[in-house]
Amino acid sequence: MRVTILGSGTSSGVPMIGCSCPVCTSDDPRNDRMRASAVVETGGRTLLLDTATDLRLQAIRFGLERVDAVLYTHAHADHLHGIDELRVFNIRQLSEIPCYGNRDIVERIRAYFRYIFDREGAESFRPFLQLHEVTGPFQAAGVPVVPVPLWHGALPVLGYRIGDFAYLTDVNRIPDGSWCLLEGLELMVLDALRPRPHKTHFSLGQALEVVERVGPRRAWLTHISHLMEHQATNKSLPMGVELAYDGLTLEMAEPKPERSGS
């Protein structure tokens, strides 16, 4: 199973438009952060985590040629507004693409992108998607997935666990019932926006507390703002925790086969 970080940046991306700070003007490509997204390849299937604003560029830069399903974490613009790029995958694959999320995500996608779901007119100028509301473990293109309910300020969002990998972006609180879904993780990708606290994201310090409590073998921090320089921040992190960067690939064992579900 392979996980590729397609984007490790906060909603504005890094560099930010018009900013001349040392991180935004850095020559280190690891300080160049597209909007947060990742892709999981397992058992011959490709699961995309969010359709970030930068999806087209991410797909081209990191060789994403197939999308068997999309797992949406929430419906904020930075995680969603690349949705129209899914058209290309429809055409390449000659199939609809199933998309998963909680009720809030499904309702917002329908409301924000009416042209996709209005079955009248402009038939070829919309992505062909199936929206599925998830309330518990499910299979996406045959891959067992466990949704992990999280809080992003007052918004109920989802993290996802696939085998012993978990992707938890845009979160500032993990509800009591979700900690048990994170036991025995090999790899965890976790939100860490910046050093000081924020109303809807974990700060660096809060993220490190979560890593310590969950105890994955390795943790990678994502959704990073221009307030954290890659190398300097990495030097300050404990063993086994690093800042993610665009194009980072992580390899791990294939998940064990489970009983079939819906």
Ligand SMILES: [Zn+2]
């Ligand atoms: Zn975000």
Ligand SMILES: [Zn+2]
């Ligand atoms: Zn900056």
Ligand SMILES: [Zn+2]
């Ligand atoms: Zn968000």
